[in-house]
Amino acid sequence: MDSFLPPSQRCSYDCEKDPTGPLNRKQLIEHINKQAIETPDKPELKPYIPGTVRGKKWIPPPQPVKEQEANEQIAIDLGDEYEQALSSATQDEIIDLAAILGFHSMMNQDQYHASLLNKGQPLGLGWDGITKATKQKIFPMEPPNPSDPDETIQKVEDDEPKYIDLNWNNIKNVSHDKFDKLFKALEKNTHLETLSLANTGLTDREAEKLAELLEKNDTIRVVNVETNLITPSGIVRLIKSLLKLKSVEEFRASNQRSQVLGNKIEMEITQLIEKNPTLLRLGLHLEYNDARHRIATHLQRNIDTKRRLARLAVTSS
Template sequence: MDELEIDELLQQLSPEELELLVGDVDPDDSLIPACDRISYKCKKEATGPLDRKKLINHINDQALQEPDRPELVPYVAGTVRGKKWEAPPPPQNEDDDDTDMTQQNTVEVDLDDEMERVLNCATEDEIVDLAAILGFHSMMNQEQYHASLLNKGKPMGMGWGGVTRATKFKPLPEEAPNLLDPVESIKKLKVDDKDTKELNFNNVQNISDEQFHALFAALDGNTKLEVLSMTNTGMSDRHIDELCKSLQVNNALKTLNLETNNISPNGIVRIVDAIGKQHAVEEVRLANQRSSILGNKIEMQLTELVEANPTILRIGLHFEFNDARNRVSRHLQKNLDTFRIGGKPRKPNKAMALLRKGLELLSRRGSKEK
């Protein structure tokens, strides 16, 4: 029907018929007032302006005055009124459906009489070995699998359907405390004792600042000490100055372990820089310090210092950035290859080093003038 025909039909309807038509069809426009959108029309006259407080009081009074509805079944203690609630059956798992489908799709294997006779007479250990050979790891537990691989006997009390028992914990004795006397060690370093080639101060917590300074000062003229380990001794940046001075002079130390201390990233850079002066230290460990993350600037400085050191073979540090990690590992591999061949690493020429510094200064001056 066209719109003109609909308009002609609506003009022929009476007001009562139009009200019936409007009551059957609700408008979709949300901007129309609610009283015009519903079919119910109240024809009563308004009693007056709305008093919200009075209306609420009237509703409360009416609710209190209205009597309660009588119960159809009176309350009796111990009796259940109505139907008793029963829990619905639990949902069926998908694994059960898969199991049912697997059982339905099971293919029966027809074995020879000889094979059936052998399997019926086989012991549990023989079946375990056969399952291990065929790769059926899900048919046995871990101890049975490893025992079959190692040709060991089955543990006592273990059955084919048994649960794997946990391996008993093997108690180990506590590590004895480090009883190294710092005072005696300092005296041996000062007299350059030939038998003192290694000092282990790991986990020694009672080293004072004066003993730290005396220990590092004794390294200046020592020519016998090769390994110095000071892990977890509470060393911090206030002890670094004396240590760096000794590392720049000492040419006998081969291994330096300073892990698990309170050295800052700048202190790590100073130690690696001091190691590169004599080119004697082959292994240095500086991990697990105050800052777990060194930062890009510190890592680049350490990378340049390591690349300038032709004798270092191992360094214990965590590099976060791939560029620094790859460059350091490549340089260490190069030094290791040189060490395996048997050739001595070539120390940098002082004249070339001075020439490079001069070129750097000239380039900086040129950039400033521009």
């Protein structure tokens, strides 16, 4: 179901009656609230008396014999050597043993990581550590993006040699005209290598323009369009555009409006990536194991090929 369609077009129900007038949402809500207030409550047939059981009281059936036997505690004989070692073990040693055996519910994260890293248990926790939450780490707020879209577009148009990284991440309310100017300027740019457009409100309209750009520009190596409003078909269009010049090495497009791509889209993306010999990293959430495994195997093959060619180039020089 396309979420961009209005609600009236998402279902097949059609009302044959003619509308009596335009819809006034405020008046409708006020009418509903008024009806709810004026409608009297239905009186109970029997008054409520605390502690009185009405009707037949439900009694749970007895447990089967097998479940009763399974719930009984099982005594395990560990032997005299283990019994003696455990009886003389300290509390910290037992916590370390629980971490080794994987009993995560017996300790908190600080105790577990301290056991794995052999740092010694934190003081004052003991078995009560599971009831004490780890203190939250406060991180400072990320500062706003200081980039000026108009200034960066001018640098791209001028094709400045030192300007190789364009970062528009988290810039709100970027107009369609600015995106069009940017993509048009990038068609002739020969120095920009990283294009970051995360959380800028990109839709399929801008994704189509970006795909046309990637089919013409052979200098861009990294493309980041995460956290936007691109549909699964728009993501497929972008990945398909990478096969034209085969110059992009990293592509990121996770966290879009449609979180689930679906099996058909994921298989189509997998087939497109398996045809790309230059893509090294892909930032995209995939739900099915087959698609994840095939893409990971192909990307690792591309990385190995690039390392092998770089090694041969060094030895030959």
